[in-house]
Amino acid sequence: MFEYLLFSLLNTLVLGMLFFMLSSGLTLIFSMMGVLNFAHASFYMLGAYFGYQISAVFGFGPALLLAPLAVGVLGALVERYGLRSVHKYGHVAELLFTVGLAFIIEEAVNLIWGRNAVTYPVPNFLDFSLFTLFTTSFSAYRAFMLLISVGIFAGVYLVLTRTRIGLIIQASLTHPQGVSALGHNVPAVFMLVFGGGSALAGLAGVIGGIFLITEPAMAATLGPIVFVVIVVGGMGSLTGALVASLLLAAIQTFAVGIDVSLGDIFARIGFQMSPGGLLKDLWRIKISHTGPILPYLFMVLMLMFRPKGLMGKRES
Amino acid sequence: MLLFMRRYGIWLAAVIVCVVLPYIFTSRLSLTLFCQMGIALIFALSYNMLLGQGGMLSFGHAVFYGIGGFLAMHALNKISGGTLPLPIELLPLVGGLGGLAAGIVFGWLSTERSGTTFALISLGIGELIAASALMLPSFFGGEEGISANRMVQTTLTGFRFGKQIEVYFLIAFWAIVSAALMYLHTKTPLGRVANAVRDNPERAAFIGYNTRAVRTLQFSLSAFFAGIAGGLFAINYEIITAETVGALASGSVLMMTYVGGVGHFFGPILGAILVTFMQVSLAGITHAWLLYFGLLFVGMVLWAPTGMAGIIMMHEPVWKAGLMKRLLPSYLLIALPSLVMFVGVMILVEINYHLSLSINPEAALQLFGIRFKAQSPVAWSTAILLAAIGFVFFRAAKRKVSRSWDEVTQTMKGGAV
Amino acid sequence: MLRRWLLSLTSVALLMLMALPVMAADTIKIAYIDPLSGAFAGVGDAGLKHFQYNAELINAKGGVLGGTKLEIVPFDNKTSAQDSLIQLKNVIDQGIRIITQGNGSNVAGALIEAVNKHNERNPGDEIIYLNYAAVTPAFTNEQCSFWHFRFDAHVDMKIAAITDYIKEQKKVKKVYLINMDYVFGHSVSDASKAMLKEKRPDIQIVGDTFTPMGKVKDFSPYVAQIKASGADTIITGNWGADMSLLVKAAKDAGLKAQFHTFYGGGLGAPKAIGAAGIGILNHVTEWHINLNHEEKNKQDEEFFLGYQAKYSGGGEVPYYYGRIRTQMQMLAAAIDKAGSADAKAIALALEGMEHETPYGTVTMRAEDHQLIQPLYISVYAKAGTDKVKYDAENSGVGFSTVKRIEAAATAMPTTCKMARPSK
Structure with missing residues (x-):
């Protein structure tokens, strides 16, 4: 049991920090610009493919640096020449622009790298098991992921709280008009945040592409979960995003271990659900099967009852 | 009589077109296509009740379409089993009522706020239903879905629905009735208040309207029509699978509506016809259709956010003022470079698809009747050149178009004074 | 309005004519x-x-x-x-x-x-x-x-092949079933349970888990469950990403169990899984790329x-x-x-x-x-050796046959009552 708990906890951390890296950029973008960026996960995918391509030629080290940079530049360009010109048509148009963009990026990836998964292996120097406790081992790569993501959290946190640009960004989070009125170049800040957010997603892709699978569907499978993180965490709150990421990872990890069905729960409190009817399967589903759906349930409930999220500063 | 024609002529014309159409295009495919268009049209119009009229951007509208479809399918099985004495022509109503019921529940839950919060709730509900669909096989039929036979004994008309054309007329009937009802709805007080709530919820609330109730009502009605479309789906395909409640279906109706234009009642109709047509026929012509589709969509968002209907209606005053001939030269001027640019981009895309995804990249590629090797530098440079030249002249022509637009508007303003 | 209607309809019609092949x-x-x-x-x-x-x-x-x-x-x-x-x-x-x-x-x-x-x-x-x-x-x-x-x-035939193989493997004691939560996954699970009970009643089924299709990112929690159950063999019908991610997570956790799968060698899987599957990932097919070399055909x-x-x-x-x-x-x-x-x-x-x-x-x-038809169970193996000549998808791994199941052994009884047209 201790072994199970410990490793589940470690895996929660790894997955949670990956979610965080993905969503930290999005939460900044969303709360500053009000853009629900559906292409964010596509930047994550681009990061993975760039990482794959660069590490195939130059090795993993340069990929870790260059791929997020390239994705960041791409993100900034999208903001400058795409989003900014749609801005005048309102948020719906902006959002739809990103939906279309996600579409195009996926097709472009299909076109360039093919429709099947690519071989993006763990780099040699990380391909060993770090430690083995009882019978379960923990791979060095997972530890490396943890290290990078914690570093990113610290870095972003420091930039936001200790630098001038960070202070402007923070101010824009809560009072976008006020910052503009003070004479700061808000469009430039937007471009920077969008580029930076994309770069973070790209970095998540470089390391997540190895951890998971690098394939054209990777954006679509991870896309919605990122929205759950920013909603649950709350608008504009980096700490909220962190907490929400870990929470979601914990739900997914630990729900697997609960072998109780909804029918059992009702039975325990005294209701016997009829075994017939069109919804009979509902009572049969075990909590352990629902892990990955729970986040959406969580998101819907959160939006209904506490739309500003766990640690949000304001409503959207 | 003239007044009658002016007011109802368009509906009469629609009826005539619907009746005549299958006798002009007689192939099975075109008939299937018309049926699909009819269903998509109701679905898109119902979506526009949300987005266009109510200002609610939903990512989960297919939930009601699907639930309606599944309920109708279960009912159809009961009809053919003899346990439900309902004429099959009224089956879409079952779907509609199912959609309505689900719409009232989910509508009440999600419409307290509009805007992003609403959009995210609809996304969450859509994901939830889509993910649970495969886990609830009794209702959703698992991976294989639920099927039924539409050739049943209980019918109102003499139709047995063995032939596709009979189904076509049923769909056409429901499409016209639903479209008419939805059009009338825009003229009712509820339709108007929905507009008010979309444009300024605070003021609507101040006047004394319960914004949430208005939204819920609008949402439920929209779900009702989506359910009707789902019921027709059940009859048309005689099978329904979990994909109908999925994100793809929700995304596709959003695209139809937006490409058609949310600002005008007939926009979604245009969008549904065009997008359905593209989905079916473009996929048969080129494997790159998804890319063209994405480019078209992004292009619309960037340059024509009012959709096809918006572009058409923009010209209405010009047409009435008899100034179209002033615009035409500049339109012709821009058409040429656009075409050149499009052809260039198309060649590039096709070359790339041919290289990366075709059966045999070494084989020659045929475009516009010309056969060439995709690897040939001539093809590449021609394509890039065409695209570049087209782009340069397109920008120049675009300035010309906006100049002549300015002139025309000036003239019209002057005329009005 | 009418003109607009007709115009759009004619243009659609024209497009349609163009599209007719x-x-x-x-x-x-x-x-x-x-x-x-x-x-x-x-x-x-x-x-x-x-x-x-x-x-x-x-x-x-x-x-x-x-x-x-x-x-x-x-x-x-x-x-x-x-x-x-x-x-x-x-x-x-x-x-x-x-x-x-x-x-x-x-x-x-x-x-x-x-x-x-x-x-x-x-x-x-x-x-x-x-x-x-x-x-x-x-x-x-x-x-x-x-x-x-x-x-x-079909599913039952493939499971019959897998269980035929397991029947001979005396060291298999505990089997874990993990499948995607839809009809196919459930039929894999049901067939496995029924046939294992019949062929090796001594085998303990230590887990029967269903995962939501295509939603799981990290399979580590499931692997932790498998580990905790002490299973030595896993039967799964997973395919696509759900297959690859499962094996990757198992490798990370150092799980030493045999995987018996339908689609472990499916298109795209050798690339995504690679060396992580060597020696542990089996799949049942009617043919694989190394068969010609093994059979000298x-x-x-x-x-x-x-x-x-x-x-x-x-x-x-x-x-x-x-x-x-x-x-x-x-x-x-x-x-x-x-x-x-x-x-x-x-x-x-x-x-x-x-x-x-x-x-x-x-x-x-x-x-x-x-x-x-006869079926083969084969396992991931390092390619380019004497035994395994060809690699799949340039991944460096190929397949090595572990058992051939004769056609007759895969035949299952059928409940089919076929309606035939009159001749």
Whole structure:
């Protein structure tokens, strides 16, 4: 049991920090610009493919640096020449622009790298098991992921709280008009945040592409979960995003271990659900099967009852 | 009589077109296509009740379409089993009522706020239903879905629905009735208040309207029509699978509506016809259709956010003022470079698809009747050149178009004074 | 308003006329209805190339009916049941009466229904449907149809093969079942439980888990469960990312158990899983790329290398569906035997047909139209060695046979009560 708990906890951390890296950029973008960026996960995918391509030629080290940079530049360009010109048509148009963009990026990836998964292996120097406790081992790569993501959290946190640009960004989070009125170049800040957010997603892709699978569907499978993180965490709150990421990872990890069905729960409190009817399967589903759906349930409930999220500063 | 024609002529014309159409295009495919268009049209119009009229951007509208479809399918099985004495022509109503019921529940839950919060709730509900669909096989039929036979004994008309054309007329009937009802709805007080709530919820609330109730009502009605479309789906395909409640279906109706234009009642109709047509026929012509589709969509968002209907209606005053001939030269001027640019981009895309995804990249590629090797530098440079030249002249022509637009508007303003 | 309506309608009509394909004569066309765009296009694309290659080989030998060539016509169904039905209409319009499809039991189920209805409503103008990969047992049991022929072994047959192998493995004590939470996954789980109980009652089933399809990112929690259960063998029907992620997570956690899978070596999997599967990942198929080398079958090796050179994109997507060769050759033989390309005649000729493949005789069982063929269980192995010559998808890993299951052993009883048309 201790072994199970410990490793589940470690895996929660790894997955949670990956979610965080993905969503930290999005939460900044969303709360500053009000853009629900559906292409964010596509930047994550681009990061993975760039990482794959660069590490195939130059090795993993340069990929870790260059791929997020390239994705960041791409993100900034999208903001400058795409989003900014749609801005005048309102948020719906902006959002739809990103939906279309996600579409195009996926097709472009299909076109360039093919429709099947690519071989993006763990780099040699990380391909060993770090430690083995009882019978379960923990791979060095997972530890490396943890290290990078914690570093990113610290870095972003420091930039936001200790630098001038960070202070402007923070101010824009809560009072976008006020910052503009003070004479700061808000469009430039937007471009920077969008580029930076994309770069973070790209970095998540470089390391997540190895951890998971690098394939054209990777954006679509991870896309919605990122929205759950920013909603649950709350608008504009980096700490909220962190907490929400870990929470979601914990739900997914630990729900697997609960072998109780909804029918059992009702039975325990005294209701016997009829075994017939069109919804009979509902009572049969075990909590352990629902892990990955729970986040959406969580998101819907959160939006209904506490739309500003766990640690949000304001409503959207 | 003239007044009658002016007011109802368009509906009469629609009826005539619907009746005549299958006798002009007689192939099975075109008939299937018309049926699909009819269903998509109701679905898109119902979506526009949300987005266009109510200002609610939903990512989960297919939930009601699907639930309606599944309920109708279960009912159809009961009809053919003899346990439900309902004429099959009224089956879409079952779907509609199912959609309505689900719409009232989910509508009440999600419409307290509009805007992003609403959009995210609809996304969450859509994901939830889509993910649970495969886990609830009794209702959703698992991976294989639920099927039924539409050739049943209980019918109102003499139709047995063995032939596709009979189904076509049923769909056409429901499409016209639903479209008419939805059009009338825009003229009712509820339709108007929905507009008010979309444009300024605070003021609507101040006047004394319960914004949430208005939204819920609008949402439920929209779900009702989506359910009707789902019921027709059940009859048309005689099978329904979990994909109908999925994100793809929700995304596709959003695209139809937006490409058609949310600002005008007939926009979604245009969008549904065009997008359905593209989905079916473009996929048969080129494997790159998804890319063209994405480019078209992004292009619309960037340059024509009012959709096809918006572009058409923009010209209405010009047409009435008899100034179209002033615009035409500049339109012709821009058409040429656009075409050149499009052809260039198309060649590039096709070359790339041919290289990366075709059966045999070494084989020659045929475009516009010309056969060439995709690897040939001539093809590449021609394509890039065409695209570049087209782009340069397109920008120049675009300035010309906006100049002549300015002139025309000036003239019209002057005329009005 | 009226003018606008008419205008848009005419333009749509014009576009439609342009889209109508031109018919070519003098070939027997086979409609290939599978995803050619969207998320599953990679698989559909590969399948199309398999058919194309086999048609070419048959045509090079003179085609059928003394000189008529076979032609594969692709139709994109986007893995959707609805789109498949639309494409079926398209197929019928174009005068094609032989269709083949494989990806997705939802699509296959819809097609069987639609073909049945079409044939019932249009006597004398029937369609025949050759299924090369949809494995729901019902299609050749309670849902069986005279017009449907399946060339892949269905779920119960594959589980029978896996459990036959496990029966001999005395060191297997605890089995864990992990499957995707939909009909297919449940049938894998049910069949495994039933057959293990029958063949090895001493084996303990220590887990029976279902995972939401395509939603799990990190399988570590599931692997932790498997570990905690002490399982030494895992049976799974997972495919695609759900297969690859499971094996990757197992490797990370150092799980030392044997995986018995349906699609562990499926298209894209060797690339995604790579060395993580060596020695532990088994899959059950009717053919694999290293079989020709193991059996020293030159003719099959040539067949494989021919595809490798022409269609595999430099080995990126090698030949996978051995049964497509069987299917195309049997179809050609049936057309020759029937003396025409009429669907009903072909169906009658296919019923009960025996056919020689490089690896034994296969039979199209007349009572349920299920192909009975030998199956192989093979395991991931490092490629480029004496034993394992070819690698899959340039991943450096290939497959090594661990057991051959004879055709007769895979045959399962059927509940099919087939309605046959009057002759």
